[in-house]
Amino acid sequence: MTDFTPANPVLTPIRDHAEELAKAEAGVAALAEKRNDRWYPKFHIASNGGWINDPNGLTYYKGRWHVFYQLHPYGTQWGPMHWGHVSSADMLTWKREPIMFAPSLEQEKDGVFSGSAVIGDDGALRFYYTGHRWANGHDNTGGDWQVQMLATPDNDELTSATKQGMIIDCPTDQVDHHYRDPKVWKTGDKWYMTFGVSSKKKRGQMWLFSSDDMVRWTYERVLFQHPDPDVFMLECPDFFPIKDKDGNEKWVIGFSAMGSKPKGFMNRNVNNAGYMIGTWEPGGEFKPETEFRLWDCGHNYYAPQSFHVDGPEHGGDGRQIVYGWLSPFVEPVPMQEDGWCGHLTLPREITLGDDGDVVTAPVKEMEGLRADTFDHGEITLDIDGEKTICDDAEAVEIEMTIDLAHSTAERAGLKVHATEDGGYTYVAYDDQIGRVVVDRQAMKNGDRGYRAAPLTEAELAAGTLDLRVFVDRGSVEVYVNGGHQVLSSYSYASEGPRAIRLSAESGSLKVTSLKVHHMKSIGLE
Numbered sequence: 333m334t335d336f337t338p339a340n341p342v343l344t345p346i347r348d349h350a351e352e353l354a355k356a357e358a359g360v361a362a363l364a365e366k367r368n369d370r371w372y373p374k375f376h377i378a379s380n381g382g383w384i385n386d387p388n389g390l391t392y393y394k395g396r397w398h399v400f401y402q403l404h405p406y407g408t409q410w411g412p413m414h415w416g417h418v419s420s421a422d423m424l425t426w427k428r429e430p431i432m433f434a435p436s437l438e439q440e441k442d443g444v445f446s447g448s449a450v451i452g453d454d455g456a457l458r459f460y461y462t463g464h465r466w467a468n469g470h471d472n473t474g475g476d477w478q479v480q481m482l483a484t485p486d487n488d489e490l491t492s493a494t495k496q497g498m499i500i501d502c503p504t505d506q507v508d509h510h511y512r513d514p515k516v517w518k519t520g521d522k523w524y525m526t527f528g529v530s531s532k533k534k535r536g537q538m539w540l541f542s543s544d545d546m547v548r549w550t551y552e553r554v555l556f557q558h559p560d561p562d563v564f565m566l567e568c569p570d571f572f573p574i575k576d577k578d579g580n581e582k583w584v585i586g587f588s589a590m591g592s593k594p595k596g597f598m599n600r601n602v603n604n605a606g607y608m609i610g611t612w613e614p615g616g617e618f619k620p621e622t623e624f625r626l627w628d629c630g631h632n633y634y635a636p637q638s639f640h641v642d643g644p645e646h647g648g649d650g651r652q653i654v655y656g657w658l659s660p661f662v663e664p665v666p667m668q669e670d671g672w673c674g675h676l677t678l679p680r681e682i683t684l685g686d687d688g689d690v691v692t693a694p695v696k697e698m699e700g701l702r703a704d705t706f707d708h709g710e711i712t713l714d715i716d717g718e719k720t721i722c723d724d725a726e727a728v729e730i731e732m733t734i735d736l737a738h739s740t741a742e743r744a745g746l747k748v749h750a751t752e753d754g755g756y757t758y759v760a761y762d763d764q765i766g767r768v769v770v771d772r773q774a775m776k777n778g779d780r781g782y783r784a785a786p787l788t789e790a791e792l793a794a795g796t797l798d799l800r801v802f803v804d805r806g807s808v809e810v811y812v813n814g815g816h817q818v819l820s821s822y823s824y825a826s827e828g829p830r831a832i833r834l835s836a837e838s839g840s841l842k843v844t845s846l847k848v849h850h851m852k853s854i855g856l857e
Contacts, residue, residue, distance in 0.1 A: 343497030371806025693815030737795035741839035
């Protein structure tokens, strides 16, 4: 393949970056002045105005957690991408930081697209991201023209950065324009980068590059090609090692598959974020040992990015933490009327369970958001019974254990965001299909439909079901059996008090424990 990695970064400014950042700040501020908070999150990361999508540049650096995200500062629909930024000392209380990147170079004149952050051997942080241009110069009808870029922070607080320029060009004779979202890591004495590619044959791939100095990169091979010919692009790729219960190293490859077709309960969203578990040796291809599995079975999960945190203060051998984007895939998107659109999921820690599959549970820090706890103890509902747990719940976490062995209901669970007009979102166990569902059929605003997360035979045989349900003003996140499955969905409540009701359909329900925690704000409202 023709060499397309320049010896030095190519820097071609076309606009003053400081001026573009100032314009973007003003754009967000103008939208924030008119913001409606009816669904604005209390304990999830969102921009104070404008549209956001993918989490970017996630890192723990010099004593602070940093989350960047794709931001359109001039409207509530997708547009020219910038990088928004928040930071925190404890992952509980967050501070808004200045917008980090705005389009100012020729290679990114139509958008500073997604990427990652990594700390080098010298202790310095580097940002890798995709520079985006429209191939025809003005819109998407001619496809994308995308390249990989490098930037370095100006200070330890990461409040500004200097763009170094393009480090990997796009071989347009080899790809079908999609060519983005770099992920960088180190194995042994070499640095590696992968990103998503749509080949000339329109096959979703991840390419592998290597480097000795983190600046000059060499193409090695196709790291992975998705086996489904309908999948034409692998957005927001992720790749990291993880230990199984016996201490053996496995590799998890993650991506957001564009083009996958719905099949039964799988791939119900417009595009679907998932992973495979397998093996990898430096310089080789990834060898999957599992099928494609969803990171999250909800309506609105997409574009996750994980990062590794080392050190004894973070759990000894380190932690793999992931944020995802709650993506409003399907019109109508009612929050676009409110001066903002989109927020991130809670941070989750990735581990491997005893069954060898991925587990994603909320990081332990989330318990620090609990303002108070109401313990409802054991509850039993007779056939078609219902009980109000909260009269008005704006932001809560619910921990509940259902005794499946002593319940007969066909469906049973929690009706959250239950309003006087009959609207609600139902988080329930469906005994006929052996799955946990998030059902929005009664929701009065936005897209409806339901999603379902499977339980294993072992989980069903155990006779109990643990649910941890986070209800924010406009969304719900459901963690099943400690994070063996998760469902994340928007839930646009109607006006008035938002009750939570425990419900049983066509049978009885026995709940052995139920606790409600009111949640504090993370400080971004």
